[in-house]
Amino acid sequence: MWDSLRDGLxxxxxxxxxxTISLVENEAPGCAPFLASLKLASIPIIxxxxxxxxxxxxxTDALIEQYIGQEKKVAVICIxxxxxxxxxxxxxxxxxxxxxxxxxxxxxxxxxSRGSLGGLNPKVIEITDVLKASVYDVxxxxxxxxxxxxxEVAGLAxxxxxxxxPEAGDEIQTMKAGLMEIADVFVVNKADRPGADTFVNxxxxxxxxxxxxxxxxxxxxxxxxxxxxGIDTLHNAIEHVLQYKEKNNLRDLLxxxxxxxxxxxxxxxxxxxxxxxxxxxxxxxxxxxxxxxVITKExx
Amino acid sequence: MWDSLRDGLxxxxxxxxxxTISLVENEAPGCAPFLASLKLASIPIIxxxxxxxxxxxxxTDALIEQYIGQEKKVAVICIxxxxxxxxxxxxxxxxxxxxxxxxxxxxxxxxxSRGSLGGLNPKVIEITDVLKASVYDVxxxxxxxxxxxxxEVAGLAxxxxxxxxPEAGDEIQTMKAGLMEIADVFVVNKADRPGADTFVNxxxxxxxxxxxxxxxxxxxxxxxxxxxxGIDTLHNAIEHVLQYKEKNNLRDLLxxxxxxxxxxxxxxxxxxxxxxxxxxxxxxxxxxxxxxxVITKExx
Numbered sequence: 001m002w003d004s005l006r007d008g009l010x011x012x013x014x015x016x017x018x019x020t021i022s023l024v025e026n027e028a029p030g031c032a033p034f035l036a037s038l039k040l041a042s043i044p045i046i047x048x049x050x051x052x053x054x055x056x057x058x059x060t061d062a063l064i065e066q067y068i069g070q071e072k073k074v075a076v077i078c079i080x081x082x083x084x085x086x087x088x089x090x091x092x093x094x095x096x097x098x099x100x101x102x103x104x105x106x107x108x109x110x111x112x113s114r115g116s117l118g119g120l121n122p123k124v125i126e127i128t129d130v131l132k133a134s135v136y137d138v139x140x141x142x143x144x145x146x147x148x149x150x151x152e153v154a155g156l157a158x159x160x161x162x163x164x165x166p167e168a169g170d171e172i173q174t175m176k177a178g179l180m181e182i183a184d185v186f187v188v189n190k191a192d193r194p195g196a197d198t199f200v201n202x203x204x205x206x207x208x209x210x211x212x213x214x215x216x217x218x219x220x221x222x223x224x225x226x227x228x229x230g231i232d233t234l235h236n237a238i239e240h241v242l243q244y245k246e247k248n249n250l251r252d253l254l255x256x257x258x259x260x261x262x263x264x265x266x267x268x269x270x271x272x273x274x275x276x277x278x279x280x281x282x283x284x285x286x287x288x289x290x291x292x293x294v295i296t297k298e299x300x
Numbered sequence: 301m302w303d304s305l306r307d308g309l310x311x312x313x314x315x316x317x318x319x320t321i322s323l324v325e326n327e328a329p330g331c332a333p334f335l336a337s338l339k340l341a342s343i344p345i346i347x348x349x350x351x352x353x354x355x356x357x358x359x360t361d362a363l364i365e366q367y368i369g370q371e372k373k374v375a376v377i378c379i380x381x382x383x384x385x386x387x388x389x390x391x392x393x394x395x396x397x398x399x400x401x402x403x404x405x406x407x408x409x410x411x412x413s414r415g416s417l418g419g420l421n422p423k424v425i426e427i428t429d430v431l432k433a434s435v436y437d438v439x440x441x442x443x444x445x446x447x448x449x450x451x452e453v454a455g456l457a458x459x460x461x462x463x464x465x466p467e468a469g470d471e472i473q474t475m476k477a478g479l480m481e482i483a484d485v486f487v488v489n490k491a492d493r494p495g496a497d498t499f500v501n502x503x504x505x506x507x508x509x510x511x512x513x514x515x516x517x518x519x520x521x522x523x524x525x526x527x528x529x530g531i532d533t534l535h536n537a538i539e540h541v542l543q544y545k546e547k548n549n550l551r552d553l554l555x556x557x558x559x560x561x562x563x564x565x566x567x568x569x570x571x572x573x574x575x576x577x578x579x580x581x582x583x584x585x586x587x588x589x590x591x592x593x594v595i596t597k598e599x600x
Contacts (some may be wrong), residue, residue: 035589259592267568275555281549292559293332
C-alpha cells in the first residue's frame with residue numbers, strides 16, 4: 001500500500017495524496033518508515049495569518065492566482081480552529097476560496113487544530129512533508145488568528161505573512177508582540193480605507209526594533225486583495241525573504257525547530273495526561289518531583 | 301547545603317529562599333533530589349496577566365495589601381519579558397510595587413522569561429514549588445501581556461486573572477481568543493473611565509460561549525486599582541474560583557499539566573537545537589524522519 005501511495009504522490013495523483021494525508025494524520029501503522037522513505041523537494045511553505053476579518057482568505061485566493069499564472073502548482077492547507085470563537089466567519093472564508101477546489105494545479109485541504117488553545121494540527125509538519133513529496137511548487141498555510149495558531153505557524157513556514165487592516169490603527173500599541181515577532185512580511189490589506197497611509201507609517205516605526213534584531217527589514221505591503229491590487233509586490237517580497245533565508249541558512253534553522261518538535265512528540269509517546277492525573281490523585285503529598293523520578297525510572 | 305536551605309525555607313528565612321531559587325533556576329547539582337524532598341503546602345497560585353497598560357502591577361499591589369490585611373504572607377513572582385517590546389513601561393511597573401520590598405510578610409522576585417517569544421521562565425514551576433515549601437499563604441505571579449507568557453500562565457496558576465481597561469472597547473471583537481480561554485476572572489480596571497459599563501456588558505456577552513464550555517461562570521469585576529476600589533470583590537471572586545476548582549479536582553488537573561511539562565523537559569535534556577542544526581546540515585536530503593530515527597536509536 002505505502003509503495004503505491006508513494007508512487008501516486010510523485011505522479012501528482014490527488015486521490016493518493018488525499019489518502020496519504022489521512023493515513024499520516026491518523027498515524028496508520030507503517031507511517032514512520034514511509035515518511036523516512038520520501039524524497040522531499042525543497043519547496044517553500046508560506047504561512048498566512050492575522051486577526052479574523054483581515055482578509056486572509058481573499059489574500060490566499062489572490063496568491064493562488066498569482067502562482068497559477070506562473071504555471072506553478074499550489075498546495076493549500078487551511079487550519080480550522082477547534083476554538084468555539086469565530087467559527088461562523090471562518091466557514092464564510094472557506095467558501096470564498098472554493099472556486100479553486102476543482103483546478104488541476106491546486107490542492108486544498110482543511111485540517112482541524114486539535115490543541116485546546118487553537119494551535120496548529122499536531123501532524124501538520126508531517127502533512128506538509130507529504131506535500132513536498134508530491135508535485136507542488138509552493139505550499140500555502142492559512143491559519144485564522146485566534147488562539148495560538150498564528151504564533152505556531154512561524155515554526156512551520158519559511159515565510160510568515162501577517163495580514164492586518166487599517167481599522168486596527170488605534171490598537172497598534174497593544175498589538176500582540178507575538179505577531180510582531182513572527183512576521184517576515186506585513187500586509188496591510190483593504191489599503192483603500194481612510195487612514196491607511198498613517199497606519200502603515202506607524203507600523204513601520206513600530207517595527208524598527210524588530211528590524212534591528214532580525215537583521216533584515218520587514219516589508220510592509222499595501223494590498224486590496226479583493227481587487228488583486230498589490231499582489232505582485234507581495235509576491236516579490238515573499239521571494240526576497242526566501243532568498244535571504246536561503247542565503248543565510250535560516251531555512252535549515254527552521255528544520256532544526258521542526259526536528260525538535262518531532263523528537264519531543266516521539267519521546268512523549270505512550271504518556272497521556274489522564275494517566276498522570278491518576279498518579280497524582282494516588283499520591284498524598286502532591287510532590288511532582290517524586291512522580292517525575294518514578295516515571296523516569298519506569299521508562300528506562 | 302541543601303539540608304540547611306530546606307530548614308531555612310521552612311522557617312521563612314528570606315536569604316535561604318532567595319539562594320534556593322537561584323540554585324534551582326541554574327539547575328545546581330543535587331537540585332532534583334532536593335525538590336523531591338520538599339514538603340509542599342497546597343497554597344494557591346494566582347496569575348495576573350493582560351495587555352501592557354492595563355494596570356496589572358497596581359492591581360497586584362492592591363491584592364498584596366488585601367492579603368497582608370488578612371495577616372497572610374504573600375510571595376510575588378514578576379516575569380520580565382526578554383522581548384524588546386515594552387521594556388520601558390515594564391520597569392515603571394516594577395518601581396510602583398517597590399514599597400512592598402521591605403515588608404516582612406512579602407517576598408518579591410523578578411524572573412526573566414527566557415523563551416524567544418516571551419513565555420514564562422523555564423524553571424517557574426520548580427520555583428513556585430520552592431515557595432510552597434516556605435511560609436507563604438499565597439503566590440501571585442504577574443506576567444506582562446506580551447508574547448506567550450499571558451497564555452502560559454494558565455498552565456501555572458490555580459486562578460488566572462485577566463486585566464483589561466475600557467479603552468479596549470472597540471477591540472473586543474478582535475481580542476485574542478487565548479485571553480478569553482484562559483481567564484478564570486476578568487478584571488475591568490480603571491472602571492471610572494467613560495464607556496466602562498457598556499464595555500463590561502459587551503464582555504459578558506462575549507464570554508457566554510466560554511461559560512458553557514468551562515461549566516462555570518467567568519466573573520467580570522470592575523476595579524479602580526489605584527484607589528483600591530473593587531479589590532474586596534476581586535478577592536472574593538478569586539476565593540470562589542479556588543473553592544470551585546478544589547471541589548471539582550481541577551487543581552489536580554493543573555498538577556497533571558505541570559507534571560507533563562516537567563517530564564517533557566527531562567526527556568529533552570541533553571539535546572539542543574544547535575546540535576540538531578549540525579545534523580541537518582550534514583544531511584543531503586533534508587528528510588527529518590531519517591534523523592528522527594537516528595536520534596531515537598542513539599538515545600536507546
